[in-house]
Every structure is written in structure tokens, then in C-alpha cells.
Amino acid sequence: MFFHIVLERNMQLHPRHFGRDLRDKLVAKLMKDVEGTCSGRHGFIVAITGIESVGKGLIRDGTGFVTFPVKYNCVVFRPFKGEILEAVVTMVNKMGFFAEAGPVQIFVSNHLIPDDMEFQSGDMPNYTTSDGSVKIQKDSEVRLKIIGTRVDATEIFCIGTIKDDFLGVISDPGATS
């Protein structure tokens, strides 16, 4: 799920950046450091939308670096247990498949794939129903439900299922075999 929240971060700036463009440089550094990272608590920081405030800088003893506390608004993405997401399948193997929804990787094990779907190996390994009507292969889009998330320092892993109602393939990739 996406959220728009205020986060705070202490940015350290080297004295060579001091001058007329101090705030611009600070903001540029913030964006470079923070966009695309993941924190366990808030999820993936997708984009910074604005700066709320920049506090007074504090000069650190010993070095000339100055620390500014910056409050900024950003869009974050964090998956939750029970959430339903659309994802793109990236890898299919006999244990299940891996799908990606933006920056988060979700694993759906074959225990949580409907029983009528069988694994077919080959050039393009896939899961297919017995009548061939529904197929899950690389680059298919699926709707899945997250049943577990585990948060690392820098990454979020999820387990998903497509065994419930209204879950499963949304669209097949263009090429059919």
C-alpha cells in the first residue's frame, strides 16, 4: 500500500557546499541518499514530494561537517499481510513462482496455487490448468494476496497466495506457446 508521510533525517553536508545554493545541494543530496531505499519500518521510499522544513545546522566537533535535521514528505510503499496486490511474474519453477510488485518480491509456493494448476517444465516453465485455459508464466500479471511479510534492514520479503477467490492471472503475456 502507498502512503504519503513525513519523515525526518539528519543530513551531513561538507563545507565545500556552503554558499548560495546550500539548500538546493542539501535537497539534492537527500534525494540521492533516500529515494529508492528501504527502511523496515516505513517500507520503500519511492519518491520525495517536498521538503517540510530544514532545521538549524549543527557543526560537528573535530570535522567541518554540518548536520541538518530535514523533515520531508515522501511517498512510501509498504506491503502488509492481508493486502491484495497485482504483480508481474519473474520466475517460475517447480516450487512455485516469484513475482514482483514494484520493489517488493513475492513468493507464491505451489501449496498456495490452486490444485488444478500443474507445473510444466520446458523452455518457458509455467503453471497451467488441465484444460489449458489459464497459464502462469514469466511476465504474466497476477493478482495475489499477501499472507506474510518479513522485513529486513534493507529489504522486504513477502509470501503470497492465489488460492482464494478472485485471485490469479489477470493477463497473459502477448506470446502464446
Add this chain to the structure above:
Amino acid sequence: MSLAADSPVPSSSSDDLAAFLDAELDTASDASAGREEVAKVEESDVGDEGDYDLDLKRVKRCKVELSEGIINLQSSSSQEESAEVSGGSSSPKNTMCPHPGVYAGMCMKCGQKVDDETGVPFGYIHKNLRLANDEVARLRDKDLKNLLRHRKLYLVLDLDHTLLNSSRLADITAEEGYLHDQRDALPDTLKSSLFRLGWMHMMTKLRPFVHTFLKEASNLFEMYIYTMGERPYALEMAKLLDPGDIYFNSRIIAQGDCTTRHQKGLDVVLGQESAVLILDDTEAVWGKHKENLILMERYHFFASSCKHFGFNCKSLSELRSDESETDGQLATVLKILQRVHSLFFDEGRKDDLEDQDVRQVLKTVRKEVLRDCKIVFTHVFPTNFPAEHHQLWKMAEQLGATCSTKLDASVTHVVSMDAGTDKSRWAVQEKKFLVHPRWIEASNYLWQKQPEENFPVTPANSK
């Protein structure tokens, strides 16, 4: 992007919001009041009950507990259902889920945190994947049935000295310098199989016939790469051997995936041991699976490879020659693999295929090589060494020959390192074949009885 503090900001701080959502959506506490909204949406989705599995039951049970505080929108039939479920045990998923596997610390089936370290890690598929032993067995069975239906077996391939030969750039000798200095002048066959990997400081030469071999083998086998090299090296080599990523897909096993140090094992291969064949140049690393192994002759293209194994001769690159494409080791092994495959699938009837063991078939094929040969060894084993335990004796027996220590009329071959011994002279006298031990080894590698005249024994002093 404005630096002024004008953007709309929610009143609650971000930490509070995250904590609030965490608490609400955490299913450890089932009956939390805040889930009314979530439950309401789910209730409207409850149509006709279809088949139930554990997950659905759990969701319905939670809804039952909430419905005490909410207007009951459910139909009477679902109410009966839920009443029945809530009368059951406190938390069905905790006691009944067998936790078949663990992905990033969570059970693959129920999503709970599982912290145990049992089972086998499958790091080559994904670095956080572990499977319980039962699950591995179940998957193996299921996969075997699937593969047998497609008339395929499993093939595990080693990389170094089996399918290719690599050398560090620093070890390239002066005589081999032509390989990268005059690259354009090389013949096409050489150019297409010689690769320079600057970022890994290596040069790699693919064994002749390897592309045809892989293409033919992929029709009969599901293939794995299993190397003692490191993962990045393995992935690079796989890219060279399989640019389309069709042969190996995610089945590349490297050193870090071995469960026992310095030993390769079939425990990380998702295939039944009775249907796996292994192609490797080293026997020692396959301690427990020697019967599945087809030993390959080592491919030494680069000088550094020859030196590493203690050979003082010039390497193939220095001699500017190469193994024969149509007659080399890979072509021979391919024929053997095709033979084993056809024997496996033609002998067994469809129902019994699962009981067939590829190791038995391999033994049968091996026993045909030196069939009808009776061998006596002389001056080959150290004195006072029990002859039956010697590697050559065992190799000859595996190849179908009978070995003996006594000379008699039924003996066909005398294997000797010195033409001057009594037994050697007896062989010449009785017009029996007198051959060097290499004859047995060559027959082993080439899966064919070699012409005896190519392995004469010199009458010099013992080596």
C-alpha cells in the same frame, strides 16, 4: 519541488501511522476491533461457499468473532458454517500446517515466522529459500512422475574440465599469447568457443561439440550445472553455454550451495536419485553417488590446466590443436547417454518406470565394454597389496571383465607395466594380449574396448 513548508501534511506523524497499521493488520491478535472495516468488505464477498482450505477457514473464523459487534450481513447458511468452524480448535493453522518450506523466515504455506534451520537450503533458486525434507521428497516424487511422462531423466553436469576449460589471464603462457593477441586470425571454430572475460580476468574455452551435446541432451534430460566454482563464475559460464537460458534456467548449483564442504551431493538436486546421471571429471567429490557418475576425461586446453595436474607436456593451445569435434569425449558420452536413456525407457513398461533405476542401467551398459575378457595383472600392484581392492581391478570388473590372479587357458589379456615378467612372457608365448594398464583406463573413458595394439608394454625396467 518547493522548499517552502506548504505541502499538506497529515496530523499524525509517520511513525504513529505505521505502528497503528502494524497493530491493526497483525493476525496474531485476532479479535481487534479496528478490523471492522476490513471485515465488512470481506463479508460482502462471501458468496456461495466453495471448497474450503485452511486459509479460508481462518478468515471466516475471524469474521465470526467480529460479527458480534457488527450488524450481521451474512446469510443463514454461512452463519452455520462459521459456527461450526469457531467451535473447532483455537488456531487451526498453528497445529496443522506442516511448514513445508521457509522463504525469508516465513512458512511458504501459512506465512508464519519459522525460525528453524532444518531442511535443505536451496540457495541457487533464491537465496532465502529452504525446504523441509518431507517437502523435498514430495517434490521429487511429483517431479519424477512428470518427467517420466515426458520421457526425460536428470543430468547433472560439471563445468571445469568437463564442458569447458578456464584459465586466469595471468597464467597464459607466451606460446598461448596468440589466443588473445591475434584473435582475428584464429579459425572460426576456435573463435566461437574461446571467450575472454576481462572483468573476471579469465579466458574460457568451450569443449568441442558442447553446443550440439547440450542440444541433444536437453531432449532427453533435464539438466543441472553443478560446479565447485563460485556463483558468479557459474552464472557467467552458463551464459556462455546457454545464451538462450533454456537448458539450465534456474538450475545452476555452485560451491556455496553444497551442504557438505568439498563434497558434491544430490541433496540439493530436486530429482530422485534413481533417475539422475552425473557427468564429472572428478570422482572424489561425489562420495555418496559414485554409481550415478559417468567419469569424463579431463579437458586440458590451457597450459595452466596441464601444469595444475602435473602433466609436463604441451597443452592443446600450445600445440595449436584441439580435441576432435565428432570423435571426442563429448560425442562419445552423448552416445552412451542416449543408450542409457533408450534402455531405461524401452525396457520398463509404463507402470514400472518409477521402479527402474538408472544406476542399474548404467551398470549394465558398463559391463558390456570388456565383456568376455579375462584379465590377469602383473607388475601393476605393489606387492602384498590385496589385488581385489586395487582401483584398476575394480574398474576392470565394472567394465564387465573377470579378473584373476592365476594364469590359465581362459585368460585373454595380461595387463603389465613390464614386459620382462614371467606372466608377460607367458602372454606373448601363448599369443594372449599383453597390454599396458592404460588400456583399461582408455576403455573406461571411451566406453569401448580399445584396440590392444595401441597399448603395448615396453620391455624397459619398471617405471
